[in-house]
Amino acid sequence: MGMELPRLSLLFLILVFGFDWGFFSGVYSYSRPPPRKTIFVEHESGDADSATSPQQVHISQVGQDKMRISWITDTPTPAKVVYGPSPGSNGFSASGTTSSYHYTMYESGEIHEVVIGPLNPNTVYYYRLGDPPSAREYTLKTPPSQFPIKFAVIGDLGQTEWTTSTLQHIAKSNYDMLLLPGDLSYADFIQTLWDSFGRLVEPLASQRPWMVTQGNHEIEKIPIIHKTPFTAYNARWRMPYEESGSDSNLYYSFDLAGVHLIMLGSYTDFDPNSAQYKWLQGDLGKVDRERTPWTVVILHAPWYNSNTAHQGEPESYAMKAAMEDLLYRSQVDVVFAGHVHAYERFTRVSGDKADNCGPVHITIGDGGNREGLASKYIDPKPEISIFREASFGHGQFEVVNATHALWTWHRNDDDEAVAGDSVWLRSLSSDPACKL
Numbered sequence: 001m002g003m004e005l006p007r008l009s010l011l012f013l014i015l016v017f018g019f020d021w022g023f024f025s026g027v028y029s030y031s032r033p034p035p036r037k038t039i040f041v042e043h044e045s046g047d048a049d050s051a052t053s054p055q056q057v058h059i060s061q062v063g064q065d066k067m068r069i070s071w072i073t074d075t076p077t078p079a080k081v082v083y084g085p086s087p088g089s090n091g092f093s094a095s096g097t098t099s100s101y102h103y104t105m106y107e108s109g110e111i112h113e114v115v116i117g118p119l120n121p122n123t124v125y126y127y128r129l130g131d132p133p134s135a136r137e138y139t140l141k142t143p144p145s146q147f148p149i150k151f152a153v154i155g156d157l158g159q160t161e162w163t164t165s166t167l168q169h170i171a172k173s174n175y176d177m178l179l180l181p182g183d184l185s186y187a188d189f190i191q192t193l194w195d196s197f198g199r200l201v202e203p204l205a206s207q208r209p210w211m212v213t214q215g216n217h218e219i220e221k222i223p224i225i226h227k228t229p230f231t232a233y234n235a236r237w238r239m240p241y242e243e244s245g246s247d248s249n250l251y252y253s254f255d256l257a258g259v260h261l262i263m264l265g266s267y268t269d270f271d272p273n274s275a276q277y278k279w280l281q282g283d284l285g286k287v288d289r290e291r292t293p294w295t296v297v298i299l300h301a302p303w304y305n306s307n308t309a310h311q312g313e314p315e316s317y318a319m320k321a322a323m324e325d326l327l328y329r330s331q332v333d334v335v336f337a338g339h340v341h342a343y344e345r346f347t348r349v350s351g352d353k354a355d356n357c358g359p360v361h362i363t364i365g366d367g368g369n370r371e372g373l374a375s376k377y378i379d380p381k382p383e384i385s386i387f388r389e390a391s392f393g394h395g396q397f398e399v400v401n402a403t404h405a406l407w408t409w410h411r412n413d414d415d416e417a418v419a420g421d422s423v424w425l426r427s428l429s430s431d432p433a434c435k436l
């Protein structure tokens, strides 16, 4: 696998600059500050047999009390997890499936997925992977089943020294679950960079559930050569879509500790006749506000954006035109987006106007990818935009109880405890002025 990078890099550099920006992103009309270089994380193993030793371990929530463990090995080995509530424990075990994929000349490793549980909430588990179980033991902590719960939120992560800085901050935040609104690895056709990204995030993603949705950098379609979109993303970052009645890994929902979370797909069909729209309509219709007083939507291309970057893209304005009313009528509290490499928080809005019963829109695309920041804003600032700044950072969404949540944004240039922006939100379901 490590051989591929030098061999293909020239071909793909041509494709990257020829297709990626032109095909998916339009022509940028602003200049970004110098980005930092991409880090390539090699496979290093503590195990004697590194070909079957686990790498790129990440976990994701499945239903209320289960966890999907995903990892990759160079050569085949059984998809089996042994786990338990104390170090060295092997009281429980579960088996799953193994898959792989091809992408031009690249052949992926063995991608293993095992769902474990039922697990107790807010509990540390110890787990080992494969059969015989890996020498290395991993730990995870399940999220709480009731308030309070803390989400870390970060988009457009990539794998640079800025990414490392963001991850160091997030690691100190004591979060329960990470939400990623798209653009994960910035592999951009070079598949070994997906492997590198998996290794880079493993220390965090093997310990807390990482729930992701896709961005434009996940598409990785090449005309004629590779026509299927999202090949690597779907193979490596499988999310619990069947459990929410979705037929696509590109959109899904789940309930956790009183929050209904909806992951939407900006780069699949979203018009009112589309499968995604119909699924969303049905999903919102089933929300039980007694059980989940908060509803949060996560997507990639922001519907509200006063940065000069990524204006006029259909994934933003057409998706908003198709779905905004649906979200409004369902009392969605917050919409998190990425794509624009900066931070921006809007007031509660609907139809481009301030509206106390509409969602707060937040762009948090400043994770640290190799393209750098989007630092030019439209002037004057629209009144509905409350706070905007092009700095690398991450967000924390702490839902304290059924009525109150604290949103904070943290710059990488500050200590983790410092909030660059913060606001208390009240759930729309508890606001008598916004009765359904």
Ligand SMILES: *[C@@H]1O[C@H](CO)[C@@H](O)[C@H](O)[C@H]1NC(C)=O
Binding pocket: 400, 401, 402, 403, 404
């Ligand atoms: C919810 O949390 C807020 C903020 O901490 C607090 O003011 C409020 O009293 C809490 N509500 C209940 C019902 O505990």
Ligand SMILES: [Fe+2]
Binding pocket: 156, 183, 215, 216, 217, 300, 338, 339, 340
């Ligand atoms: Fe993007």
